[in-house]
Each structure stands twice: as structure tokens, then as C-alpha cells.
Amino acid sequence: MTAPVAAPAPVACPARTLAEHVAALLPARTGVPWTVEPYAPWWTARHPGVRLVQGARALVLVANGHTWNTEVGWQLPGREPYRPDFTFCSSRPDVVAREILRLVLPVLDDDAARAREDVSRVRLELLYEIGAAMRAQGAATYERGGLLVNTSTVTWSSAGLRYSATLHGSNPACDVQIEGPVRAVERAVAQFLPGKPLDPKTWPMRNVRGRLARRMAAFLAQRVDVEQTDAGGIAFGTRPGVYGYAAPAADPAARVRDTTPASVDLHAVGVDFLVSLAPYLAR
Structure with a gap:
């Protein structure tokens, strides 16, 4: 057999x-x-x-x-x-x-x-998708016209942070602003940046003016390129990918604690990326 x-x-x-x-x-x-x-x-x-x-x-x-x-x-x-x-x-x-x-x-x-004609309708649809993703996580959102012509904004708050996502004209990528205690802002911003490398970067922190700027630069330099502007803020990141700006403190010499207020603007954030981060940004 x-x-x-x-x-x-x-x-x-x-x-x-x-x-x-x-x-x-x-x-x-x-x-x-x-x-x-x-x-x-x-x-x-x-x-x-x-x-x-x-x-x-x-x-x-x-x-x-x-x-x-x-x-x-x-x-x-x-x-x-x-x-x-x-x-x-x-x-x-x-x-x-x-x-x-x-x-x-x-x-x-x-x-x-570039092939779309009804950019206003598309912009509002994208804004609704962002808001719906945040509302699905329990956040209350507020949608309004932006401060500039042909802009629309959705805002929400979560875990002590205030977020706003703004779409400009036909551009499908968002500008995202994050405001709140510096420690919480750092954790939120990290969600948008490349992962922390195994071999940390070094950057001459002694050349950074201001205590808050020095802290933000030390944090951001582990993930992206950073540069201090003449105004004292920290510009970080390059295209393609998310890039942004950390605003300087009102008093650069003031002591910095985890609860010190901070504000970061992020640019070139895709709608899909922002929607995927809703569980982290609106919990």
C-alpha cells in the first residue's frame, strides 16, 4: 500500500x-x-x-x-x-x-x-473627519472658520492640553498647535516625530538661549534636527515629514518645571496621520 x-x-x-x-x-x-x-x-x-x-x-x-x-x-x-x-x-x-x-x-x-475644484467642500469634509475621530475618543470638538481667508479649524482639549488643527485652502495637510504643560506637550509632540534613535544625537545645548528653549531643544534633538531662531524659539524637523516650531518663553530666564506652559506648532501633518493618533491625542 x-x-x-x-x-x-x-x-x-x-x-x-x-x-x-x-x-x-x-x-x-x-x-x-x-x-x-x-x-x-x-x-x-x-x-x-x-x-x-x-x-x-x-x-x-x-x-x-x-x-x-x-x-x-x-x-x-x-x-x-x-x-x-x-x-x-x-x-x-x-x-x-x-x-x-x-x-x-x-x-x-x-x-x-491639485485636481480638485470644490476645495472649500473638501476642506470641511477633512475637518469633519478629524473632529469625528477625536469625538470617537470622547473629546468635545469645536469647528470654526480659521483666522485667515480659506482656512478652517477644529479644536479640542484632552489631558490638560489644548489642540487645534487648521487646514489652509486646498492643502490637505494640517497645521496642528499644541499648548499646555511642557511635559505633556513633549509627550504629545513625540507622537508626530520619528522614533527615538538607539544612538542619541548630541547637540551643543550651551549655545541655546533660554531655559525652556534649552529643554525643548534637548528633547527634540533626539528625534529631528533643531535650530534656534533669532526670536529665541526652536525650529525643528525637515520635509518630507512633520516639522514645526516651539515658541520661546515669555521670560527666558525663568525656571522650568514640568508644569511650565509651552506651545508648539506642527506643520505638514497628514489627515490620516492625525486621525490615527486620535487615541493618544483625545483620550
Whole structure:
């Protein structure tokens, strides 16, 4: 009697497995989740690739099994990536998803915004999505016209901090302001920045004027590039990605405690990124 032969188990596609985990971490927009489709990327035939799709937006994801890097390109109608737009030195789904939210989707949305005509309606829809995400976490929001023409703002408070997110014209990326005790502001700002490196950066703190500015510079320099402006504030970060400005203290020589008031402005924050951070910003 011939022994039964078991069929070999199918080999899972690493790109599809990664993409499915990433899709689960990316927020749905207007109730539409991200889905995964087979796809053959233009720039490689050696490594497996797939496509993540949400409405008219699409991302091409390639898992490089030799370097454990993840390559990502973005698609729109009329726009096909012939090489990766971003390469991330990780194949962890949480890291890849966060970098897509922080770096890729704001660029994709900025390009898509050029084809829109009813920018006022789109701006209000995006603002509503942000407010809905914060309200889902229990925060009370207030939406209003911005201080400038063609701007709209949503504000909320949580854990002793005051937040405002402002959209300008057809720009789909937000300006986010965070105000409150410096320790809480630092924790909130960290959610928007790259992870703290294993090898901390050094920066000449003795050259920073003001005690609050020195504290903010020491904190921010662990994650992004920093520079003190002539006004005494701290400019930090570069594009692509979130960048911003930490306002100087009214009295630069005053002692700084964890409860000292601080204010930070963040720019180029994608709506998807902000919505994904709602559990941290509105709890």
C-alpha cells in the first residue's frame, strides 16, 4: 500500500502578509478601509509586490527579503511609480504603517488636491473627519472658520492640553498647535516625530538661549534636527515629514518645571496621520 503524500503547504507571499497587516493599521477614510491586491511593480521583478488600495488612492508595496527593507510607491489616476518613492529600513508592519502615515500619504494627498475644484467642500469634509475621530475618543470638538481667508479649524482639549488643527485652502495637510504643560506637550509632540534613535544625537545645548528653549531643544534633538531662531524659539524637523516650531518663553530666564506652559506648532501633518493618533491625542 502506497503511503499518502501530503501536498506541500503554499508559501505565503511576504509582501502580501506585510501589506495585510499594514492595511489593518491604516485608518479608514469615510468608512472605506484599505484593501490588498496583487500587483507587479515596475521597478523590480526580483522581490514580491502588492498594492494597497483605498478609493482612488493606491500604494505599491515591495518587500525586499535580502535587506529587510520595504519599498513604497504611491499611485493616483495618471501617476504610476517607476521606482520606489520611499524606502523604509524595516519590515515591521507597525513601523511601515507609521511611516506611510507620516511621510507617504501627505505627499499623495497633496498631489491629488491639485485636481480638485470644490476645495472649500473638501476642506470641511477633512475637518469633519478629524473632529469625528477625536469625538470617537470622547473629546468635545469645536469647528470654526480659521483666522485667515480659506482656512478652517477644529479644536479640542484632552489631558490638560489644548489642540487645534487648521487646514489652509486646498492643502490637505494640517497645521496642528499644541499648548499646555511642557511635559505633556513633549509627550504629545513625540507622537508626530520619528522614533527615538538607539544612538542619541548630541547637540551643543550651551549655545541655546533660554531655559525652556534649552529643554525643548534637548528633547527634540533626539528625534529631528533643531535650530534656534533669532526670536529665541526652536525650529525643528525637515520635509518630507512633520516639522514645526516651539515658541520661546515669555521670560527666558525663568525656571522650568514640568508644569511650565509651552506651545508648539506642527506643520505638514497628514489627515490620516492625525486621525490615527486620535487615541493618544483625545483620550
